[in-house]
Amino acid sequence: MFRRRDRVSDPVTIWFCDRAIEAVADDSVAAALLAAGIACFGRTPVSGAPRAPFCMIGNCFDCLVEIDGETNLQACLVTVRDGMRIRSHPGNGPGDDSEKGKA
């Protein structure tokens, strides 16, 4: 969906759902994931519909992810750190209450 204009300098490695991603030290988590082609950041708790960053300035909350075990963080407001582990929120499909709240 997005590509970098510059070559990656100052690289750090972050993990999204067990996939290693090369990011730039100053990237927000959201920018790093979008640059790596991640289309779906997580799913809604209502219907389980996929979501990805919409506003990138901290207002829409569509980029919520789990980072190093802490849930519901805004990926657009957190800067990457080497070794960071990011997971998506599974959301909740209809009749799928057993999965609710599990990362």
Add this chain to the structure above:
Amino acid sequence: MTQDTSTDVVVVGAGPAGMTAASCLAESGVRALVLDEHTAPGGQVYRNVEKVTDKRSADLDVLGSHYRNGSKLVERLHSSGAQYWPGTSVWEISAAEEPTLAVGVVRDGRVRMIQADHIILATGAMERPTPFPGWTLPGVMTVGAAQTLLKSSGLVPDGRIAVAGSGPLLYLYVSQLIKAGKKPQVILDTRPRASLQAKLSVLTALTVDPASMFRGLGWMREVRREVRVRERVHQLRAGGVEKLSSISYESCDRQFTDEVDLLLVHDGVIPNTWLGMSAGCRHHWHAQQRCWVPDITGVGQTSRQSVSVVGDAAGIIGADASVLQGEAVAREVIACLEGKQQTAVGNTAHPWLVRQHRLLRRCLDQFYPPAQEFELPPDDETIVCRCEEVTAGEIRRVAALGCVGPNQGKAFTRCGMGPCMGRKCGVTVSRLIAEHHGLGMDEVGHYRIRPPVKPITVGQLAELEIDAHAHTA
């Protein structure tokens, strides 16, 4: 109160208004603390300007000369002596015992309260919600979001892009993209046929501020030379299963379907009022800008004695006027702290310049009115509340059942009760209810915004040491 910090004035936001207000305060010997949600000063308009200037000169050329101006404001902030906290979210403003305020912040995962005598909210603008069928799909994002990715990380869209809506930012961003070597497939202009008033507004604006107008007209001319523009676009829909794959729309009575990878939408900006609303400052509907704005007297004085609002957060005026207002609000606050009463007339630093900016803004508002279909989504299936997935049809249904306001609407549908707290649906839900009952927006009102306005955990709250005098919210 070991975790507490105290200061004279807290400034929330580090855009043009916030940076200038804090610099001016600090230069006058007032202790000012700037709380910024982002990692570097600049706000959205000058986002990341220091790093881009230092390390990414190629991107500086793409972003243009106006963006470079942000460096001066950032340098002034750094040399002013104002304290700057990046990565800091404000989740509460509570009255301790006015005029002393307690500001709840979260920084590095830690929650704390800051005591201040005055708070200046310079929380800027956010993009107007643009609900249409499919706008929640991954692959649909705002033009501002894409521009933020360009400023913060040097990212440009890949693949087939469509850009929809209207407004100066849309044309600015596309002109930047062209400079970066990327052309969108198509621009879908959602403006209706230009009214006589809209045409006259261009002439007025040209006499008011020829430099800005020629700059803007230059972007439009450049963009229209390079990219196909579909006029008077209606019935925009985004399609796809797990992500966007196509868009359909009507333009000048013809139907189109395009395969695209990314759809960027924009329909102007509105003030970010959440913090002021949660602090209990009175707001009203601005009929011309079609958004909520705080009640202001003087330069930035709200209905709460110790809370000021300045810049786009007080009504959209743009970056240059926000600098002038930031300067003026700092003087007003200093006078207030010293116990002097200023008259409203003597407050504005450059009354003529500010009036000029307001006049230009009024022309832009007339030239780029919000699209009727985004303001009142005609299709009942359109999701209005992105978090709780509440549709326009559900809002209309509960309005028909007798629901007369957005807060009652929450109880019926859960609209506005998700993590964004109504930031992306507040205006739309109030508009739909007002439309149904034939009421004015001020009669219908807005969601009641309560702290915490940013997410904090129960654990973080539990670790907070509370002074009984400091917490009355």
